Amino acid sequence: MKRLIPLVVLCAALCGCGKVIPADDEVAVVPLPERVVKGQGTFLLTASTEAVLLSGDDSLACVTGALDEVLEPVFGKGLRVRHADVPLDGALNISCDAAMPADGYRLEITPGRAEIVGGSAAGAFYAVQTLRQLIPAAAYGAANVRAVELPVVTIEDKPCLGYRGMMLDVCRHFSPIGEVKRFIDILALHKLNVFHWHLTDDVGWRVEIKKYPLLTEIGSKRAYTQLDGWQSTKMEEKLYSGYYTQEQIKEIVAYAKERGITVIPEIDFPAHCAAVFSAYSNLACRDLKRDVPGYFGAKIPTKLYGQKDWNRTLCMGKEESLQFVYDVLDEICEMFDSPYIHLGGDEAPMDEWKKCPNCQRVMKENNLKNEKELQGWFENKLSQFLKTKDRQMIGWNEILAAENVNKSDKNIVAQYWTPIRDRKAEEYVNNGGKMIMSNHQSFYFDMPYAKYPLKKTYEYKPENFGVTKDNVKNVLGVEGEVWTEWIRDRERLEMLVFPRMQALSEVAWSPEEKRDFADFKARLDDFKPTFDALGINYAVDKISLPKNPFKRSKILKLFSKGNTDLENQLNAQYKAKGER
Numbered sequence: 001m002k003r004l005i006p007l008v009v010l011c012a013a014l015c016g017c018g019k020v021i022p023a024d025d026e027v028a029v030v031p032l033p034e035r036v037v038k039g040q041g042t043f044l045l046t047a048s049t050e051a052v053l054l055s056g057d058d059s060l061a062c063v064t065g066a067l068d069e070v071l072e073p074v075f076g077k078g079l080r081v082r083h084a085d086v087p088l089d090g091a092l093n094i095s096c097d098a099a100m101p102a103d104g105y106r107l108e109i110t111p112g113r114a115e116i117v118g119g120s121a122a123g124a125f126y127a128v129q130t131l132r133q134l135i136p137a138a139a140y141g142a143a144n145v146r147a148v149e150l151p152v153v154t155i156e157d158k159p160c161l162g163y164r165g166m167m168l169d170v171c172r173h174f175s176p177i178g179e180v181k182r183f184i185d186i187l188a189l190h191k192l193n194v195f196h197w198h199l200t201d202d203v204g205w206r207v208e209i210k211k212y213p214l215l216t217e218i219g220s221k222r223a224y225t226q227l228d229g230w231q232s233t234k235m236e237e238k239l240y241s242g243y244y245t246q247e248q249i250k251e252i253v254a255y256a257k258e259r260g261i262t263v264i265p266e267i268d269f270p271a272h273c274a275a276v277f278s279a280y281s282n283l284a285c286r287d288l289k290r291d292v293p294g295y296f297g298a299k300i301p302t303k304l305y306g307q308k309d310w311n312r313t314l315c316m317g318k319e320e321s322l323q324f325v326y327d328v329l330d331e332i333c334e335m336f337d338s339p340y341i342h343l344g345g346d347e348a349p350m351d352e353w354k355k356c357p358n359c360q361r362v363m364k365e366n367n368l369k370n371e372k373e374l375q376g377w378f379e380n381k382l383s384q385f386l387k388t389k390d391r392q393m394i395g396w397n398e399i400l401a402a403e404n405v406n407k408s409d410k411n412i413v414a415q416y417w418t419p420i421r422d423r424k425a426e427e428y429v430n431n432g433g434k435m436i437m438s439n440h441q442s443f444y445f446d447m448p449y450a451k452y453p454l455k456k457t458y459e460y461k462p463e464n465f466g467v468t469k470d471n472v473k474n475v476l477g478v479e480g481e482v483w484t485e486w487i488r489d490r491e492r493l494e495m496l497v498f499p500r501m502q503a504l505s506e507v508a509w510s511p512e513e514k515r516d517f518a519d520f521k522a523r524l525d526d527f528k529p530t531f532d533a534l535g536i537n538y539a540v541d542k543i544s545l546p547k548n549p550f551k552r553s554k555i556l557k558l559f560s561k562g563n564t565d566l567e568n569q570l571n572a573q574y575k576a577k578g579e580r
Helices: 007-011 058-075 121-134 177-189 246-257 274-279 319-335 351-355 357-365 371-388 423-430 454-458 469-474 490-497 500-509 517-534 549-560 566-576
Strands: 019-021 035-046 050-053 080-083 092-096 105-109 114-118 145-157 163-169 194-198 262-266 340-342 392-396 412-416 434-437 475-482
Touching: 050 058, 058 092, 058 121, 058 145, 092 121, 105 121, 114 121, 121 145, 121 177, 163 177, 163 500, 177 194, 177 246, 194 475, 246 262, 246 319, 262 340, 319 340, 319 371, 351 357, 351 371, 357 371, 371 392, 412 423, 423 434, 423 469, 454 500, 454 517, 469 475, 475 490, 475 500, 490 500, 490 566, 500 517, 549 566
Parallel strands: 019 145, 050 080, 050 092, 092 114, 163 194, 163 475, 194 262, 340 392, 392 412, 412 434, 434 475
Antiparallel strands: 035 145, 105 114, 105 145
16 A cells, blocks of 8 residues: 555664554444453554564465555555464464454454454455554654554454455546556555456457457557546547556556456456447448447437447447457456456447348348347356356346346356346346346446435445345445546546545445444445545545535536536535635
8 A cells, every 4th residue: 555655755764762552442343343442551563563473374474564555654564473382472474273263354353462463365455454544644654753642442343244355447438557556555545345347348359359350459548538527529630559568467466456356357348349340340330340339328319420320339249349359358368366357338339230130030040029138148147157267257237138038047246337227137137047236326436426425335234235135145236336437547536436435345244233324324435534544535424415406406517517526626615714
């Protein structure tokens, strides 16, 4: 996480004199731990405090690395590491206990020593993230820090959900590799364990595929980009480009793995493929030569820039189209070690299939009643292909629309996103199908707070979206989405994500019966100085918790007319006045 800290802080003096930063009065941890018992007194953590490993497990190296990233910005260096058979006084002792849940941990701080016990290295890593929150925020902004006080406390904790994710769209607006790492760092801080990476779409292909070099040589570049919202036809006529090499992809996967995070790639098929066809037009139903479009959304004005006729959907009847998909997935599976591959499957226009003789031939050969079943046939083929790679397929809930989708195939995981209730998605999860919940109303973090206030995220329950109590067990977890149509820089992205990510983390981690919004809000307020210390832009209360219905309506109206940055501008004004 050291990338989050201003470099100036790293010059903290290492001599014996210097400041002692007192412990905060409250133990305010987000997400809420399962059990917190506060004691009396403090433990003094200094630059000379040792990290003692009580296990020979090499995986604990990621834990000491995490400690270094926490403490280097405070002391200018990490802790010296040594091995021992028993816990030592005056030290931070780290061990694993196989009897604990793998992601669980116990953090015990006494006046004499501190102990981290994880069910695995992952659990111990989460304990470090809790420890990070116990370090007073003032320590990160102070010079010449000699020591920090940690409160005497025992915290026992484990997550409720196994899948705790965030998605970042890098197709509409590209994120350089350093920004991707920063995003992953922030996920780790909040004990999230999945980074869903949206790498391909109509407006840009962002991952190198060596067998198809034109995907990045041509498909990663667009000559114009839509500005000012969904209804606008205003374009920025400027070359926009960016993609990740396979080596960079592997670097990110390894970086995330060190922080207990799995990277799930999303490669969209059969729709959202306009960038594919800019490079390989033969893969569409009609071989039309078109540039990468710069207009966002599902409904594209086809008269822009002379593109009166174009394709977005792969041909289902051409062998080369299907082989292209398999070839791409071969390389994707080599780059990513995730057990899941996300294949999109949403918003597939079927007009081309209706007119395509090749698609119609496949429908006839396979006794498919309509084009929805043609997509179902395709999704089944992809699921079976991934099964040969020991991977599971994730698709947006639209993949369940066709009756012929093999819903008994345990290799298919659906991700429920649509703002309108989807009966087929609800039937799927209530009949044993596995589901990730990303419901628009709670987890679409690119939307204005005026539309979805912070409380909407915090008060999420699967039962609100048709999951019966008996089938909540089929929900793998939850995921927040950051689509970047109107997010062109880090400042705006962070304002929309924080503090929503905190609410998401608590929904994913903490027992529902213990969650209370007022208590969460109090802990969030205590966390805000840490946001400031880490240089994270967050939405103040006036933005994240809007109270005036007239102002909310006005913001939404202006947003729909193209003023997509208004909340961020207002947030900056409020912060300048001292609002939090």
